[in-house]
Amino acid sequence: MKRRAVSGMLAVVAILLLPFAIDATAAADPYVPAAGVETTYSGPGPWAVTEEQGFGCCDSTGAAYDIWYPANLGAGGFRHPIVTWGDGTNAHPGQYTYLLNHLASWGFVVIATENAQTGSGVDIAGAVDYLLQRAEDPASPFHGTLNPDAVGAMGHSQGATGVLNALRLSGGRIKTAVPLELPIQIWCATGSWCPDTRRLVDGSVFLVNGSEDSIIAPSEQALPTQVVGLQSIRAYYEAIPSRIPKVWGTLVGPNHNDVQGQPDCAQASWPCTTGVYGYLGYPTAWLAARLMNRADARQAFVPGSGEFFQANPNWVNQIGDSTD
Incomplete structure (x- = not known):
């Protein structure tokens, strides 16, 4: 196990859902x-962060877990919410370290399986169980410092399908899911991990995609879902039952792998257009609203009047019904 304070950049070694990679050097x-x-919430939070690669072992495939957490766990009696992360296809948590470090700086304990095939959601959900089991040990720094009733899931690409599946299968343990660049169903048609948002029964969802991700996670689709299934983010959004709080927004500019930015595209897998910047603020605020009940963050997602739904050159497609 390697432990270090987060301070540098990690090289990207894999590409998501595409068979080849090129250097991404656009600033x-x-x-x-x-x-x-x-x-x-785009800026760093108040907590210093510690990262542990190979924090523990193992998920159902034998993959290790990595973790990002506030260095001064439990300070002032605070109980930290948990966020379980899902990698994209053939990716590694280290490719998302800028984003995951950012979440931890806001007080979340972020655990991520190194499994690069997370679409089923089994190992995304299993990471929470593993962490809580470790926290039962009085010698663990997590003992008495976690809030097991405040668990969220965030993931990218195949991991975005995984967080929706984990939300559906968790029996209410996972309270909210943030799928980033959720692939349309054609990309998972040969696998067992196609998400069907019509089957969600509880929790809440914040869908985020980039405007340039028109092949893997497009905003719109040409044919009705009855003909071709859920082949757009709008279709996924509309299929979520009305009783479940839900929000969708599209970042203007990003492509499929911008979320890997450290923070820009220099070390991200192709295709990347602008970097991770836009994925920091509102996704973090959503988790803070749902898992910490922060009043400012909750207010931002009040349908119609909330800040998220106002004109913003960085976002389009801001729709939602998040009242609960």
């Missing part, structure tokens, strides 16, 4: 978040 323009909640 990103600075991202200017909306004044208010997006600005607040």
